[in-house]
Amino acid sequence: MPDTSTPDTTIAEGAYNYAYLDEQTKRMIRRAILKAVAVPGYQVPFGGREMPLPYGWGTGGIQVTAAIIGRDDTLKVIDQGADDTTNAVSIRRFFARVAEVATTTCTEDATVIQTRHRVPETPLKEGQILVFQVPIPEPLRMLEPRETETRTLHALSEYGVMQVSLYESIARHGRISKSYNYPVMVNGRYIMSPSPIPKFDNPKLDRSPALQLYGAGREKRIYAVPPHTPVKSLDFDDHPFEVEHWSECCALCGSKESFLDEMIVDDAGKRLFVCSDTDYCEGRR
């Protein structure tokens, strides 16, 4: 993690712009976002900038958030569902400083939620924006490494190869073994990577009243799912999509409906299960 103390003092002297990025850059990102919203699931290339945070640590999400955030917003940042994980803390502090924005851990109070790897358990509402940090935006990348080819496949809706990978998974394991970053079809047109959220969260993307924005900094792509857009997880008729289940419930709040993290609590390997969404869990206790 970079030493953030240097930008801190310089921001105080007014050397950096509001929300870090200069206004030209923000406008460029907003144009990309508008295009992304207009073509749901399509990956829009944008002139991603170096951010004071390493690539792969949320630079795409931060640029999207920086382009849309204003002083009236209330920001929540989560990583692995939790508000207090190191990277979430770092990003929240960054915006509290450079955008003088109010922060919250409460899902309902937030207007902008930047997330890595989870969708909050509390259902989102109209007017909220969920900003995903995306490491590899291209859902076909592991099947076809060439950008020129994947671009063509998307343009022509030539998605046989994605279904082939699911077929292969069943042939090999007896069921679709993909557990996170589970590919989805957006609005019946583009196959999209939902970012590495567990497939447990995929159903929350479908027809969500909130706006979903996805930012990939290193790969310089932005894509979006506008409110109320159909998002379907790929599957077979005789092997329908299904989500994870736990036989345990949360050790802290007793929830049986939320995504549970497993913790090893002693040397003998004793397991404890707790909600991954810390805000949801605290609200229930």
Add this chain to the structure above:
Amino acid sequence: MYVAVKGGETAIAHSLDLIADRRRGDRGLAELTLEQIDHQLGLAVDRVMTEGSCYDRRLAALAIKQARGDLIEAIFLLRAYRTTLPRFGDSQPLDTAKMVPERRISAAFKDVPGGQVLGPTYDYTHRLLDFSLAIAADRPEAPTAPADTARTLPHVGDILAREGLLEPPPATPDGRPDDLTRQPLSLPADRPLRLQNLARGDEGFLLALGYSTQRGYGNNHPFVGEIRYGHVPVAFLPEELGFAIEIAEIDVTECDMVNQFAGSQDVPPQFTRGYGLTFGHAERKAIAMALVDRALRARELAESADSPAQDEEFVLAHSDNVEASGFVQHLKLPHYVDFQSELVVVRALRADVEARRQRAAEERAVLGQAAE
């Protein structure tokens, strides 16, 4: 647990304090000055400026100090600063024929107009540790001839090109080339875009790729037509003024590679070009860049292109060490949600296998009984 469910904020603050403390090291020693880094670790400054694509010795020295000598981290710091700077405009193209050379050699010719100038180089040192450097002492100054700033130094390539032996500089598309620091890399890329990418590219990555072409993975029979390192003026044309003014003088290293000839029975054979340019003095990077530039022209020159160094998407997508370093190290970030999903799936799959085994055993048992 490194990801505390609570208390992350305090832990991070402590971590920041610690890195600042370790950076300073033993308080009994004098603190490094930026001038010391600039003057005594000048080649590190050169590399950070080149791959950080920002010519500012003082900022590069600061980045090296802040990064405790981790050059990739320093490059990152400089880039992240550079990206926030406003743009006034573009400088005029550098004219390296106007260079006042510190060093200039050709490996293709024994002598060239302007002469071979060895300059400061490790090439002729014996790599024996010089223990006299272990203690501070007065060091004699090297005698230098006065630089001839009036004369221009023709490029060896231009002399060959006049005879038609070397291809003219490869045609570049009309109009302003894309700016990689403002626009995403678009593929297939043209040469200006590729050269930008390589100039910012990681020295180690380019070195390995260049080396691989020499070992037969896309060999392009290179000769160093010329390497020059020295000072060149930077000119800027303010619109309101209408003519260019010199705004600075910078040091650059340039490598003109003369490569494998192309031609046929109808087209007279010509040598082809590869090009490398860096800030400061960085010959290894400049040569490697020229090798990779030439390798990436394989398709344009109708050569087979099946080696890694000739694969444009592969090379350009992986050359940037700031991107690579971030993504490789992001594996340190918590991934326990995804891992939990994997655990659930693997347990389910294991249960499936176990159930199948059990069923098979029961069937065998039933069959066995039936047989009896």
Add this chain to the structure above:
Amino acid sequence: MSGELGSSDGALLSARNVTKRFAGRVACRDVSFDLWPGEVLGIVGESGSGKTTLLNCLAGRITPDAGSVAYATASTGTVDVHRLSEARRRLLARTEWGFVNQDAREGLRMGVSAGANIGERLMAVGARHYGDIRGTAADWLARVEIDGDRLDDRPATFSGGMRQRLQIARNLVSGPRLVFMDEPTGGLDVSVQARILDLLRGLVERLHLSAVLVTHDLGVARLLTHRLMVMQGGAVVEEGLTDQVLDDPQHAYTQMLVASILPV
């Protein structure tokens, strides 16, 4: 309509004056022909005669510098292959057409199972029932004489002949009307070749397939094709019914080709 597109009524594929140059060198020149439904056309010639370039032009894989290729689709009339949008051309290529490469590795996905290889075309056009896809794949595996228990194995574990048969199954599963074949038995042992030729002949007859087959092997041409075009230096020097061309060659080059093979 069909006249404008440079095709003959009733023809499945019509080439008119197809010409392609590479770096100033003519690879094929002014090639015209009609392919009729159910017909297998052979293109023979030595390597460098331009036959593979011609095949790639016909299949829409490379764009000719001049001339046109018209194809009579199953449902939307006759189309100019090179004026179609890339989307429609690729759709055609994976539904109504097949392409069998000389090197099976180029035509297969080596990293996924035989079943997935055969099933890909079905999934590409919307098949979403795993059991049905697998059933069809198993059926096709049997039709190309590969053991059913190899369904979940990857082609990397297959012999050269098996890979070629798998590639054929992968192409034919979508019920194409026209198959392009580029030296389908090249590089295989003679005994393996014979089995594949036998298989291809049976499939072509049973499925009433039309095909354009490129080969340098006159024996293969005699066995599989109804009509032959002989190419030399990028141009067609002779054409006619296969038996006629091979038994009574008129052009000096054809005579040389025929004379150079050992009598069977």
